[in-house]
Amino acid sequence: MRKYGVVDTTFSRVDMGSIAIKVIRAEDPDAEIIRYTVPGIKDIPVAAKRLLDEGCDGVITLGWVGKSMLDKYSYLATSIGLIITQVLTSKHIIDVTVHEDEVDNEEKLKDLAIDRVTKHAKNLVKLVRDGRNALTPYAGKGLRQGYENVGPID
Numbered sequence: 001m002r003k004y005g006v007v008d009t010t011f012s013r014v015d016m017g018s019i020a021i022k023v024i025r026a027e028d029p030d031a032e033i034i035r036y037t038v039p040g041i042k043d044i045p046v047a048a049k050r051l052l053d054e055g056c057d058g059v060i061t062l063g064w065v066g067k068s069m070l071d072k073y074s075y076l077a078t079s080i081g082l083i084i085t086q087v088l089t090s091k092h093i094i095d096v097t098v099h100e101d102e103v104d105n106e107e108k109l110k111d112l113a114i115d116r117v118t119k120h121a122k123n124l125v126k127l128v129r130d131g132r133n134a135l136t137p138y139a140g141k142g143l144r145q146g147y148e149n150v151g152p153i154d
């Protein structure tokens with residue numbers, strides 16, 4: 001049976017974990033989903049690693065980065081941790097991150113977060129359930145998460 005991990009944080013201002021679980025459940029109804037909530041982004045890599053150690057086939061992580069330089073450095077550290085974890089485990093960790101200064105109002109930020117989580121949760125299911133070529137039909141299509149797709153350059 002497939003098993004997905006969902007890691008989210010209490011720092012986030014949108015409940016992205018619940019959105020990810022809803023999408024994964026709709027896309028892959030028979031799968032098991034394990035959620036792990038940590039305080040902030042720097043706690044995410046070990047949570048993801050533990051979920052993979054416990055048998056998850058792939059993990060989606062849901063980080064929220066504040067506006068300050070310190071927040072951005074914290075994300076850089078997190079991102080490196082997540083990449084290392086993927087390489088060491090040979091499993092996908094889809095790193096969904098919302099940067100609080102991406103857009104200038106809270107309503108747009110929430111919409112962006114929902115769109116990014118939804119599209120990447122679907123990407124995770126495709127990679128885990130359907131394998132390495134599942135996204136190939138979309139290669140080069142200028143897909144974006146959190147924004148409208150920009151399309152290919154002809």
Ligand SMILES: Cc1nc2c(=O)[nH]c(=O)nc-2n(C[C@H](O)[C@H](O)[C@H](O)CO)c1C
Pocket residue numbers: 009011012039040041042043063064065066067070071072074
């Ligand atoms: C500066 C900082 N910025 C963020 C952030 O932008 N987003 C976030 O989720 N967490 C942040 N944190 C908290 C750390 O990631 C972590 O939770 C604490 O250092 C405890 O390990 C910190 C300390």
